[in-house]
Amino acid sequence: MKTFGFHVNNDAFEKNSWYFRNALVRANYNDLQNGVHATTKFLEMFFSNLLLDNNYELKNRYLHIDYVEDNASQSVNSKIPKSQFDTLECTLEELAVLELIFKNPAIKQKELVIETGKSLSTVKRIMESLQKKEYIRRVDGKRYGKWEVLV
Numbered sequence: 001m002k003t004f005g006f007h008v009n010n011d012a013f014e015k016n017s018w019y020f021r022n023a024l025v026r027a028n029y030n031d032l033q034n035g036v037h038a039t040t041k042f043l044e045m046f047f048s049n050l051l052l053d054n055n056y057e058l059k060n061r062y063l064h065i066d067y068v069e070d071n072a073s074q075s076v077n078s079k080i081p082k083s084q085f086d087t088l089e090c091t092l093e094e095l096a097v098l099e100l101i102f103k104n105p106a107i108k109q110k111e112l113v114i115e116t117g118k119s120l121s122t123v124k125r126i127m128e129s130l131q132k133k134e135y136i137r138r139v140d141g142k143r144y145g146k147w148e149v150l151v
Contacts, residue, residue: 005096005116012050019058020046026063036065051095088151090133093118097126098149101136105146 013020023042030038042063045056061067088095093116100107100115107115112123130136135151 003117005093005100005118006051008050012046016046016058019060019063022060022063031065051099088135090130090135093122094126094130094135097123098130098135098151101130101147102149105148107147 019042023046026038027040027043028038030036045054046058048054049056049058088098090098096116097112100112104111109120109123109127112118112127113120116123118126127136131138136147136149138145139148140146
């Protein structure tokens with residue numbers, strides 16, 4: 001995680017090691033005859049707690065293939081907007097840069113190089129990718145401007 005610019009400790013892995021292991025299994029397990037497909041949903045929740053300070057409840061029972069939530073809606077119209085569950089289509093490197101920009105909108109590319117340990121050309125490529133995906137944009141000019149996070 002440090003190579004991607006994240007500063008994390010092992011607490012989340014220590015407290016949720018069994019959940020993390022099972023989430024890895026669910027991310028790779030398919031049983032097509034029974035309609036079971038691999039899903040990264042549980043890994044995303046784990047890493048979201050670890051990296052973005054979210055507070056998803058990480059319980060192994062949620063990983064069971066036959067688990068049904070008590071309050072699961074059978075209706076087509078969900079009461080919770082879909083956008084709440086969507087994930088960003090970006091790499092860990094892009095996510096690390098996005099988090100640094102969110103924390104400091106005036107951050108310079110050279111500072112991102114220092115924080116992430118990546119080369120200047122890699123940081124520029126990541127920034128261009130984030131702009132192309134419309135996750136960030138530059139406001140108030142190149143020299144004295146700042147970054148605006150759009151997601």
